[in-house]
Amino acid sequence: MPESADAGMPVWPTIHPDHDALAAEVASWYTASTPEIGHEVNELWYGYHCNLGPDKARVVLRVDEPGQVPMALRDARPASGMRTLTILVDNRDRAARLNAALADNGYQPGDATTNLALVGPMTGHAGPDGLVIESVDETGFADWSTVKLQAFNDNESAPAPDQLARTVAVRRSELAISECQIGILGGEKVAVLAYYRGTDQMVFNLGTRVPYRHQGIAQAMLARWVDAGVASGCRSLMINAAERGRPAQLYRRLGFIDEIYWYQTYQLSAETAN
Numbered sequence: 001m002p003e004s005a006d007a008g009m010p011v012w013p014t015i016h017p018d019h020d021a022l023a024a025e026v027a028s029w030y031t032a033s034t035p036e037i038g039h040e041v042n043e044l045w046y047g048y049h050c051n052l053g054p055d056k057a058r059v060v061l062r063v064d065e066p067g068q069v070p071m072a073l074r075d076a077r078p079a080s081g082m083r084t085l086t087i088l089v090d091n092r093d094r095a096a097r098l099n100a101a102l103a104d105n106g107y108q109p110g111d112a113t114t115n116l117a118l119v120g121p122m123t124g125h126a127g128p129d130g131l132v133i134e135s136v137d138e139t140g141f142a143d144w145s146t147v148k149l150q151a152f153n154d155n156e157s158a159p160a161p162d163q164l165a166r167t168v169a170v171r172r173s174e175l176a177i178s179e180c181q182i183g184i185l186g187g188e189k190v191a192v193l194a195y196y197r198g199t200d201q202m203v204f205n206l207g208t209r210v211p212y213r214h215q216g217i218a219q220a221m222l223a224r225w226v227d228a229g230v231a232s233g234c235r236s237l238m239i240n241a242a243e244r245g246r247p248a249q250l251y252r253r254l255g256f257i258d259e260i261y262w263y264q265t266y267q268l269s270a271e272t273a274n
Contacts, residue, residue, distance in 0.1 A: 012120030016258045019117070022236050025200050026115055026261040027090065030060050036176040042079075046072035049079050056084040060263075064094060066101035073105050087266040095264045107266035112243040115202065116256035117236050118226065124254050127220025128185060133193075136180040141168045144180050148192045151207030178204075183221050185212065193221045201229050202238040206247070219254065236260075 016022060031048040033041045041050045047062035057080035063072050077085055087107055089095040099109065136144045145167040149159040159167075171180060171194070183191035190212040194205035203225065208218045222239070229237045239256050241248040 012255075014119060014257055016117040016119050016236060016260070018235055019258060019260065022117060022200060022238070022260045026202070026238070030058075030088065030090065030263075034177065037174050044075070044079065046075060049076060051080065051083070054083075056086070057081075058086045058088055060088045060090060061098070062094075064097070066098055069098055069101035070105055073107070085268060088263050089266070090261065090263040092262060092264075102266050106268050110265040110267055111245075112262065112264045113240055114243045114248055114259050115238055115240045115261040116248070116251055117238045117258040117260045118256050119258050120255055122223055122226045122255045124219040124223045125216030126223070127216045130185060131217060131220055132184040133181050133221055133224055134184065136182050138172060138175060140182070141171045141180070143189055144182050144192055144194075145171060147182060147189050147209060148194075148205060148207060150209050151192065154210055156210060180205075181221065181225070183208075183217050185215075185217065188212075191217045191221060193218075193225060195225060199234050200236045200238065201225075201234050202240060204240055206239070219250075222254070 030050075031041060031043070033039060033050075039050055039052065041048050043049075046059070046068070048060040049057065050059075051057045057076075059072075059076045059080075061069075061072060063069060073087075076087075087102065089098060095112075102109075142164065145164055146159055149163060149167060150156055153159070171178075177198070178194055178196050181193045182189055183193070191208040192205060193203060195201050195203045203222065206218050206222060226237055238260060239251050241251060243262070
């Protein structure tokens with residue numbers, strides 16, 4: 001354990017020891033194909049293009065000059081078969097340079113996402129007594145997706161059938177590379193966690209239903225995931241969140257303090273799309 005020279009107190013680094021390698025690895029999740037889930041990424045002159053399904057596509061935009069944006073967007077939309085197209089810019093300076101040009105072409109910014117790596121031990125709540133955490137297989141995706149949507153919608157109502165079906169389909173499509181877990185308290189399904197497996201693991205969904213918040217349930221699920229990852233010898237444990245949201249602030253307090261990857265998304269405005 002590292003110690004300070006004067007007080008003998010632990011002093012943990014603020015940068016993951018494999019920061020550069022992790023940054024390259026996470027970037028590759030968006031710029032390289034993932035055959036296990038049927039995602040084929042093509043490198044084109046303007047960046048990296050991937051069809052994510054029958055009606056949506058993503059482009060990691062890598063042009064550097066605002067004047068290149070109109071032609072890049074014109075080429076990207078036919079390549080996407082006129083599907084719903086999400087533009088992703090994964091460099092802060094590039095995003096600042098291209099913001100105005102993207103807006104001029106009808107693309108409005110959404111939330112920026114930060115990907116944070118755990119540095120040192122995680123500090124967090126043990127959670128309530130009796131919390132059970134179970135892994136979910138394909139037969140449990142409907143229950144998991146229901147809790148996930150209730151948590152993320154801040155609403156206890158049953159999700160709309162089409163929304164539930166889409167969420168189940170996404171989880172099923174990523175079964176080869178991810179794991180879903182559900183938190184159960186007093187026999188009630190109350191929270192969810194989902195992460196990508198591998199040497200470098202990342203939590204991409206973590207949420208608790210409204211009536212069960214402020215009991216440390218999500219933190220307990222996260223802590224048990226960290227313990228399992230450390231025990232397995234994985235290189236890194238990461239989590240992503242909206243950059244300016246309260247969850248990101250919490251994750252930093254828990255020890256996820258090294259930003260490995262960042263991106264800003266843009267969507268075509270309804271007025272322009274029509």
